[in-house]
Amino acid sequence: xxxxxxxxxxxxxxxxxxxxxxxxxxxxxxxxxxxxxxxxxxxxxxxxxxxxxxxxxxxxxxxxxxxxxxxxxxxxxxxxxxxxxxxxxxxxxxxxxxxxxxxxxxxxxxxxxxxxxxxxxxxxxxxxxxxxxxxxxxxxxxxxxxxxxxxxxxxxxxxxxxxxxxxxxxxxxxxxxxxxxxxxxxxxxxxxxxxxxxxxxxxxxxxxxxxxxxxxxxxxxxxxxxxxxxxxxxxxxxxxxxxxxxxxxxxxxxxxxxxxxxxxxxxxxxxxxxxxxxxxxxxxxxxxxxxxxxxxxxxxxxxxxxxxxxxxxxxxxxxxxxxxxxxxxxxxxxxxxxxxxxxxxxxxxxxxxxxxxxxxxxxxxxxxxxxxxxxxxxxxxxxxxxxxxxxxxxxxxxxxxxxxxxxxxxxxxxxxxxxxxxxxxxxxxxxxxxxxxxxxxxxxxxxxxxxxxxxxxxxxxxxxxxxxxxxxxxxxxxxxxxxxxxxxxxxxxxxxxxxxxxxxxxxxxxxxxxxxxxxxxxxxxxxxxxxxx
Amino acid sequence: xxxxxxxxxxxxxxxxxxxxxxxxxxxxxxxxxxxxxxxxxxxxxxxxxxxxxxxxxxxxxxxxxxxxxxxxxxxxxxxxxxxxxxxxxxxxxxxxxxxxxxxxxxxxxxxxxxxxxxxxxxxxxxxxxxxxxxxxxxxxxxxxxxxxxxxxxxxxxxxxxxxxxxxxxxxxxxxxxxxxxxxxxxxxxxxxxxxxxxxxxxxxxxxxxxxxxxxxxxxxxxxxxxxxxxxxxxxxxxxxxxxxxxxxxxxxxxxxxxxxxxxxxxxxxxxxxxxxxxxxxxxxxxxxxx
Numbered sequence: 001x002x003x004x005x006x007x008x009x010x011x012x013x014x015x016x017x018x019x020x021x022x023x024x025x026x027x028x029x030x031x032x033x034x035x036x037x038x039x040x041x042x043x044x045x046x047x048x049x050x051x052x053x054x055x056x057x058x059x060x061x062x063x064x065x066x067x068x069x070x071x072x073x074x075x076x077x078x079x080x081x082x083x084x085x086x087x088x089x090x091x092x093x094x095x096x097x098x099x100x101x102x103x104x105x106x107x108x109x110x111x112x113x114x115x116x117x118x119x120x121x122x123x124x125x126x127x128x129x130x131x132x133x134x135x136x137x138x139x140x141x142x143x144x145x146x147x148x149x150x151x152x153x154x155x156x157x158x159x160x161x162x163x164x165x166x167x168x169x170x171x172x173x174x175x176x177x178x179x180x181x182x183x184x185x186x187x188x189x190x191x192x193x194x195x196x197x198x199x200x201x202x203x204x205x206x207x208x209x210x211x212x213x214x215x216x217x218x219x220x221x222x223x224x225x226x227x228x229x230x231x232x233x234x235x236x237x238x239x240x241x242x243x244x245x246x247x248x249x250x251x252x253x254x255x256x257x258x259x260x261x262x263x264x265x266x267x268x269x270x271x272x273x274x275x276x277x278x279x280x281x282x283x284x285x286x287x288x289x290x291x292x293x294x295x296x297x298x299x300x301x302x303x304x305x306x307x308x309x310x311x312x313x314x315x316x317x318x319x320x321x322x323x324x325x326x327x328x329x330x331x332x333x334x335x336x337x338x339x340x341x342x343x344x345x346x347x348x349x350x351x352x353x354x355x356x357x358x359x360x361x362x363x364x365x366x367x368x369x370x371x372x373x374x375x376x377x378x379x380x381x382x383x384x385x386x387x388x389x390x391x392x393x394x395x396x397x398x399x400x401x402x403x404x405x406x407x408x409x410x411x412x413x414x415x416x417x418x419x420x421x422x423x424x425x426x427x428x429x430x431x432x433x434x435x436x437x438x439x440x441x442x443x444x445x446x447x448x449x450x451x452x453x454x455x456x457x458x459x460x461x462x463x464x465x466x467x468x469x470x471x472x473x474x475x476x477x478x479x480x481x482x483x484x485x486x487x488x489x490x491x492x493x494x495x496x497x498x499x500x501x502x503x504x505x506x507x508x509x510x511x512x513x514x515x516x517x518x519x520x521x522x523x524x525x526x527x528x529x530x531x532x533x
Numbered sequence: 534x535x536x537x538x539x540x541x542x543x544x545x546x547x548x549x550x551x552x553x554x555x556x557x558x559x560x561x562x563x564x565x566x567x568x569x570x571x572x573x574x575x576x577x578x579x580x581x582x583x584x585x586x587x588x589x590x591x592x593x594x595x596x597x598x599x600x601x602x603x604x605x606x607x608x609x610x611x612x613x614x615x616x617x618x619x620x621x622x623x624x625x626x627x628x629x630x631x632x633x634x635x636x637x638x639x640x641x642x643x644x645x646x647x648x649x650x651x652x653x654x655x656x657x658x659x660x661x662x663x664x665x666x667x668x669x670x671x672x673x674x675x676x677x678x679x680x681x682x683x684x685x686x687x688x689x690x691x692x693x694x695x696x697x698x699x700x701x702x703x704x705x706x707x708x709x710x711x712x713x714x715x716x717x718x719x720x721x722x723x724x725x726x727x728x729x730x731x732x733x734x735x736x737x738x739x740x741x742x743x744x745x746x747x748x749x750x751x752x753x754x755x756x757x758x759x760x761x762x763x764x765x766x767x768x769x770x771x772x773x774x775x776x777x778x779x780x781x782x783x784x785x786x787x788x789x790x791x792x793x794x795x796x797x798x799x800x801x802x803x804x805x806x807x808x809x810x811x812x813x814x815x816x817x818x819x820x821x822x823x
Contacts (some may be wrong), residue, residue, distance in 0.1 A: 017660060055616040055631065063705070064696075072774060072775075073732060073772075073773040073774065074768065074775075076772070076773065076775070083673055088806040134820065137622045144770075144772070144773065145770070146770045150731055150769075150770070151755050152730045152731070152747060153731065153770060153771060156729070156730070157674075157729070157772055159773075190753070215615020242746075242747040242749070243659065243747070243748070246748075247748065247749075248731060248746055248747060248748070249746060249749070256741070282615070282623060283623040284623045284625065284626075284627075285625065285627050286627065287626070287627050287629075288627065288628060288633055289627065291633055294746060313733060313742050313743055313744050313768075314751075315725075315743060315744060315746060315749055315751035316753070318655060318656060318659040318660070321655060322652055322655060322656075325648070325651060325652070325655065326648065329647070330644075331732075332640060332644060333637060333640050333641055333644070335632075336636060336637075336640045337636060337637060339604060340555065340632075340636040343604075343607055343608055343611055343634070344629075346608075346612065346615060347615060347626075348615060348620070348623060348624035348626050349615050349620070349624070350612075350615065350616075350617050350620050350622060350623040351612055351615050351617060351620075351624045353612070353616070354619045359644075361608065361612070364604075364608055365605060365608070368600075368601055368604045369601060372597035372598075372600055372601050375593075375597060375644075375647070376590075376593055376594075376597060377650075377784045378653075379586070379589070379593070379647065379654070379655075380588060380655045381589060381651055381655040382586055382589055382593070382656060383584060384658060384740060384741065384742050385575065385583070385586050385737065385740050385742065387742055387768070388733060388742070388767070388768040388769060389621040440633075443681045449571075449572065449573040449574075451739070452569075452572075452573065452574050452575050453568035453569075453572040453574070453575070454562050454575075454735075454765065454766075455567050455568070455739035455748045456575055456735070456766045456767065456776075456777075457766045457768075457770075458774030458775060459766065459774050459775060460771045461706060461776055461777075462706065462776070463567065463568065463704055463705060463706045463707050463764075464570075464704070465567060465568040465569055465570050465572065465704075466568060466703055467570065468570050468571045469571065489714070492629030497743070499754070
């Protein structure tokens with residue numbers, strides 16, 4: 001009896017019953033289709049977030065109010081939405097939902113993710129979250145609370161429903177990520193091809209595993225914190241209300257207990273991609289593989305015990321600040337190991353400067369710069385002068401924004417041939433890189449000057465002395481936005497007129513399992529279980 | 534010896550900084566009490582704390598600039614030396630225990646070099662030793678209330694002067710109707726709290742930034758060494774007018790301070806209504822801030 005049901009089940013699977021039309025996408029349980037939807041979502045939301053930043057850079061182009069009149073709240077709404085959208089709807093969906101979904105099963109030799117239906121709901125939860133967030137911009141005074149949503153500005157300071165919409169959207173996005181994290185952990189632990197031990201796993205898979213654990217452990221804390229916000233706002237609790245014995249600073253502790261691991265969530269998958277790409281184009285195995293793995297794990301672990309370095313000015317005891325200074329500095333060590341190992345991987349290699357590698361090199365330049373300003377900021381003493389100034393804005397855009405974004409583009413150019421079966425247009429891709437690289441540096445480099453000179457973050461108008469560098473930064477943001485438009489053209493050209501590519505377009509350096517499949521891979525991949533020697 | 538060595542390192546770094554664009558601490562000898570156009574570094578120090586912040590900055594900048602240049606030079610040399618053209622056959626080296634130990638241990642040592650002065654600075658700036666005077670600053674949406682508990686509870690509000698009322702020589706977005714007047718060369722303790730949402734009390738030239746949190750009493754201090762007017766801006770997002778509640782501190786001689794206290798007591802007593810109400814009425818009119 002068992003045999004028979006098994007037989008018919010196999011027969012049922014043989015026809016590949018590939019759904020078509022809207023059913024293929026809405027009901028999708030296929031990791032590649034879901035990955036594609038995540039990537040499209042990330043591109044769309046990246047453009048939305050980019051337009052928001054363009055709007056406030058236009059406003060900040062010159063001192064005095066240029067476009068928003070006296071609607072200062074609108075400025076706060078824009079910066080808040082820009083941060084939230086870029087973090088939750090651009091970088092995370094691109095890396096984790098997009099490339100993670102697409103590549104993790106292929107790279108470990110699994111037929112799909114462990115929980116395909118859960119994978120579906122992970123994606124589709126993002127749509128109502130996006131509706132809530134974008135809708136909140138048009139409701140009442142909008143959510144001008146920063147992406148950090150500090151109480152009491154996010155409780156008594158914003159009585160309208162817009163902030164409730166942000167909170168509910170954050171709950172949905174958080175649930176989506178937690179489900180995704182569970183899916184990745186289960187897939188990676190249980191569905192690796194025979195012979196692929198943990199210590200033979202490609203570094204991208206390792207980075208996704210560490211990222212998934214960070215999400216799984218940190219997001220519930222955020223969920224708790226924002227639920228308390230919600231009940232403070234609507235049901236008369238007073239977790240963060242000092243007048244009733246609550247503490248506004250408690251929210252910051254809870255937020256950053258999530259928020260700091262979150263910044264590693266944004267960059268760790270990229271670390272994995274960088275290792276794959278460098279190894280591919282240097283035609284050399286990753287240098288210090290185990291060191292790389294344990295560097296990522298220690299970055300993940302230490303990432304949980306440094307959260308209050310975002311809060312040096314809230315009035316914490318000096319001894320606890322000293323602890324957070326020390327703990328934060330320690331992160332520089334595993335991060336340094338990664339940078340040096342990437343260079344050592346190239347050392348002795350035979351380096352072919354293809355577009356994906358160019359993006360990774362751009363990333364190393366930007367990330368090293370953002371890293372050293374991070375070492376500076378980790379010192380509470382000097383942070384007293386730089387906290388909440390544009391110096392911090394410059395720092396975190398160099399690391400988690402530019403760093404992550406460059407690696408997302410690197411991943412795109414690295415894998416688009418595999419995913420679509422078509423090659424990107426080389427010349428346009430190069431132009432895309434240079435316009436973006438020049439644009440982001442012109443945008444964010446002067447912010448360090450502004451911050452040191454004392455310009456606070458999140459102000460719609462600024463003293464006239466800050467005019468010069470703000471103009472430069474605004475011009476840079478227009479160039480960066482032109483880069484984003486170029487990317488859309490690259491995508492269009494790739495799909496309409498890209499040359500067809502074979503199974504392994506990068507040659508012998510690309511030796512992970514996805515390159516053994518056709519490009520694009522079949523709807524159900526790894527028809528035969530690959531074996532790792 | 535050590536000093537000259539440091540100044541040599543510093544001059545090398547300054548040259549680099551011009552191109553690498555790192556923070557310089559302001560080479561021109563101007564009395565910058567607020568930012569200058571195209572300024573790239575910190576404002577000139579007016580307190581011992583800010584002097585130490587700048588000294589620490591001068592220590593850490595050569596280090597991080599050096600690290601950056603080293604990494605980038607190594608990166609680009611590697612790309613050049615091991616390009617496909619120059620090195621057609623890649624090696625298979627994947628381990629070298631010695632270099633791995635070095636690139637783990639060396640950063641740790643560099644961090645220790647940074648950490649020691651960092652902790653010194655942190656503990657020095659934390660709390661005033663024997664403060665001679667106390668000021669209380671209360672953050673409100675969107676102005677500051679100041680109290681001088683040592684002078685019969687002298688209290689007043691400081692509301693930003695709107696653009697249309699700015700006079701020649703005043704700085705837009707930085708001037709308030711009432712300045713916080715303090716005596717020079719006096720250790721002043723500042724107590725901070727807020728009445729509604731978070732605010733942050735900042736004076737860049739003093740090296741101070743401490744959040745004003747409802748329900749908490751935070752503490753910081755400064756000892757201004759030069760007379761003059763110093764400007765800062767609220768540094769924690771506090772709502773629509775977050776960018777429009779500056780901090781204006783006027784440092785005067787001790788004699789001038791004494792006479793200001795006498796005058797201020799009269800002036801602010803004459804207000805009659807509690808100052809907060811006055812300020813709220815101004816805010817409500819909506820014309821004050823534009």
